[in-house]
Amino acid sequence: AQKITQTQPGMFVQEKEAVTLDCTYDTSDPSYGLFWYKQPSSGEMIFLIYQGSYDQQNATEGRYSLNFQKARKSANLVISASQLGDSAMYFCAMREPQGHTGNQFYFGTGTSLTVIP
Amino acid sequence: DSGVTQTPKHLITATGQRVTLRCSPRSGDLSVYWYQQSLDQGLQFLIQYYNGEERAKGNILERFSAQQFPDLHSELNLSSLELGDSALYFCASSVGPGPYEQYFGPGTRLTVT
Numbered sequence: 001a002q003k004i005t006q007t008q009p010g011m012f013v014q015e016k017e018a019v020t021l022d023c024t025y026d027t028s029d030p031s032y033g034l035f036w037y038k039q040p041s042s043g044e045m046i047f048l049i050y051q052g053s054y055d056q057q058n059a060t061e062g063r064y065s066l067n068f069q070k071a072r073k074s075a076n077l078v079i080s081a082s083q084l085g086d087s088a089m090y091f092c093a094m095r096e097p098q099g100h101t102g103n104q105f106y107f108g109t110g111t112s113l114t115v116i117p
Numbered sequence: 118d119s120g121v122t123q124t125p126k127h128l129i130t131a132t133g134q135r136v137t138l139r140c141s142p143r144s145g146d147l148s149v150y151w152y153q154q155s156l157d158q159g160l161q162f163l164i165q166y167y168n169g170e171e172r173a174k175g176n177i178l179e180r181f182s183a184q185q186f187p188d189l190h191s192e193l194n195l196s197s198l199e200l201g202d203s204a205l206y207f208c209a210s211s212v213g214p215g216p217y218e219q220y221f222g223p224g225t226r227l228t229v230t
Contacts, residue, residue: 035218035219037221043205043223043224043226044119044221044223044224045207045221045224046119046221047119047218047219047221050218091160093160098165098172098173098174099172099173101167101172101214102165102167102172102173102174102214103165103172103173103214104162104173104175105150105152105162105175105219106162107159107160107161107162108159109159110159110160
């Protein structure tokens with residue numbers, strides 16, 4: 001089974017509107033972390049937001065929020081008030097412990113977001 | 118700018134050759150991660166080091182090896198290169214070995230001809 005699933009290869013959103021990018025994950029480890037990264041066409045990977053498996057509240061960072069539904073194993077990214085600069089590839093990722101102090105990371109296939117003026 | 122540096126930016130080499138990619142983590146970060154991003158396999162975690170010691174291994178081929186030096190910079194060595202090794206190789210760093218967010222470098226684009 002895929003560890004991280006992003007089912008939306010491409011999404012379009014009108015400028016200033018909100019958009020939700022879907023992500024589901026699969027793990028049996030009780031301690032894990034979920035991340036979202038943005039990759040613009042220039043290629044760099046930009047960290048957006050992090051949610052720990054034990055965090056009670058949904059993570060928020062400015063216009064980004066993570067809708068964490070643990071029972072459903074979903075970690076959707078919500079971008080509010082979209083801007084043209086938000087056009088990029090978005091990756092959902094999960095960290096699982098490996099050994100005592102190591103971490104294994106899994107990335108989804110990404111969602112390409114286009115913001116329309 | 119994440120503070121993570123990678124050299125070189127671009128590398129073109131022939132099949133069968135060996136190359137070394139270099140990464141310097143952000144100041145204060147002790148953990149380094151290597152990733153491979155290719156069109157067919159997406160973003161794959163290769164290996165993690167913390168303060169000079171290997172801590173986790175992902176989908177790293179036996180032809181690939183890495184190390185982290187006492188000054189905390191890391192090198193990824195790729196040998197017996199094949200066409201399929203052409204990819205963008207990222208290094209990322211974090212403060213510790215545990216559940217901390219990672220900051221990615223700009224990547225090294227490797228082209229094997």
